[in-house]
Amino acid sequence: xKKLVALILVCSLVAAHLWLYSQVYASKSRLDQQVQVRYVLxxxxxxxxxxxxxxxxxxxxxxxxxxxxxEKIERSDTVTLEDWxxxxxxxxxxxxxxxxxxxxxxxxxxxxxxxxxxYEDAIDILKKGMKYRPNDRRLPLxxxxxxxxxxxxxxxxxxxxxxxxxxxxxxxxYATLAARLSYYxxxxxxxVLLLKEMLDNxxxxxxxxxxxxxxxxxxxxIILERAVSRYRKLHGDRxxxxxxxxxxxxVDELPYEPYxxxxxxxxxxxxxxxxxxxxxxxPKN
Numbered sequence: 387x388k389k390l391v392a393l394i395l396v397c398s399l400v401a402a403h404l405w406l407y408s409q410v411y412a413s414k415s416r417l418d419q420q421v422q423v424r425y426v427l428x429x430x431x432x433x434x435x436x437x438x439x440x441x442x443x444x445x446x447x448x449x450x451x452x453x454x455x456x457e458k459i460e461r462s463d464t465v466t467l468e469d470w471x472x473x474x475x476x477x478x479x480x481x482x483x484x485x486x487x488x489x490x491x492x493x494x495x496x497x498x499x500x501x502x503x504x505y506e507d508a509i510d511i512l513k514k515g516m517k518y519r520p521n522d523r524r525l526p527l528x529x530x531x532x533x534x535x536x537x538x539x540x541x542x543x544x545x546x547x548x549x550x551x552x553x554x555x556x557x558x559x560y561a562t563l564a565a566r567l568s569y570y571x572x573x574x575x576x577x578v579l580l581l582k583e584m585l586d587n588x589x590x591x592x593x594x595x596x597x598x599x600x601x602x603x604x605x606x607x608i609i610l611e612r613a614v615s616r617y618r619k620l621h622g623d624r625x626x627x628x629x630x631x632x633x634x635x636x637v638d639e640l641p642y643e644p645y646x647x648x649x650x651x652x653x654x655x656x657x658x659x660x661x662x663x664x665x666x667x668x669p670k671n
Contacts, residue, residue: 426475432483444484451476451490455497470502474511481514488522491515495528505536526550527560530567540571548580558584558593562600566663572656574608599644603663606641610649610657613637624655 432443451473458465477494481487491511499508509532515525527550534543547564550556561584568577581601588594613631618624620634628649631637640649647661 426472426479432479440483441487444480444487444490447476447480447483448487448490451480451494455501465502467502470498470504470507474498474504474507477511478514481511481518485514485518488515488519488524491519491525492528495532499532499536503536505532508532521553523550523553523556523560526553530564534567540567541573544568544571544573544576548576551580551584558588558590558596561597562663565600565604569604569607574604574611578604578608600663602644603659606643607649607657607659609641610637611655614651614655614657618655625651627651628657 432440432447454476455465455469455473457463458469474494477490480490491514495508495512495515498504498511509529512525512529512532515522516529519525526546530543530546530550533539533546544564544567547560547567551560551564561580565577565581568574568580578601581597581604585594585597585601588597610628610631613636614624614628617631617634617636620636625631625634628640628651632639643649643659643661645659645661645663645665647659647663649657649659652658
């Protein structure tokens with residue numbers, strides 16, 4: 387009987403120990419997670435402690451940030467705004483430690499923009515990258531895209547596209563894209579000035595022809611918009627169609643649209659073309 391009581395007592399103690407251990411472990415895990423989320427080693431500390439291995443330390447921290455978000459996504463856990471704030475703090479620490487490391491700027495910017503829709507945070511990180519990588523056209527190009535696509539801000543989008551276009555080695559379509567965004571934003575003169583600047587600094591004749599073509603289209607659109615303004619002053623309202631500008635004698639004829647489209651009048655007096663200032667596809671033989 388005594389042995390049975392002792393056995394029951396031992397089993398009870400073991401069960402109690404296991405239960406208490408599981409509770410302590412669960413509490414520890416929660417505490418570890420809270421500490422992990424709330425604290426990131428500052429770059430001022432890691433800059434000293436990493437000695438000559440700052441690049442490796444930055445790589446490790448960057449992987450830590452990606453694993454943190456990646457594991458949550460893989461487990462289908464909800465990634466909270468607090469989680470994304472922790473992720474951003476790691477990225478800022480990484481880029482403080484190694485400010486010339488491209489991947490954290492580009493990848494973190496993409497994750498913050500496309501994931502939790504933290505567009506301003508994404509743009510801030512990319513702008514930080516521009517300070518240390520002024521000749522990397524990918525950063526201003528991405529910022530311009532985020533402004534235009536996510537924030538519906540054509541003006542800032544055009545500004546950063548133009549910065550990307552001015553970096554040596556940028557493809558020619560950067561400038562035409564920036565000019566188009568400027569035109570969308572109502573920055574007519576800015577788009578014309580940008581194209582004139584790019585035209586003056588380009589020696590490739592094929593690219594010069596592209597710039598000149600876009601410049602002609604924009605300048606003609608501006609001429610028509612000014613004619614619409616004169617029509618409104620004379621008649622008290624804007625014309626129903628651009629052909630009324632010719633009929634009223636304000637312009638002799640509508641200018642040739644170099645992309646093969648037709649000019650039309652938009653709401654508010656803006657002039658645009660059915661071609662959207664894009665070359666039509668050449669017919670196949």
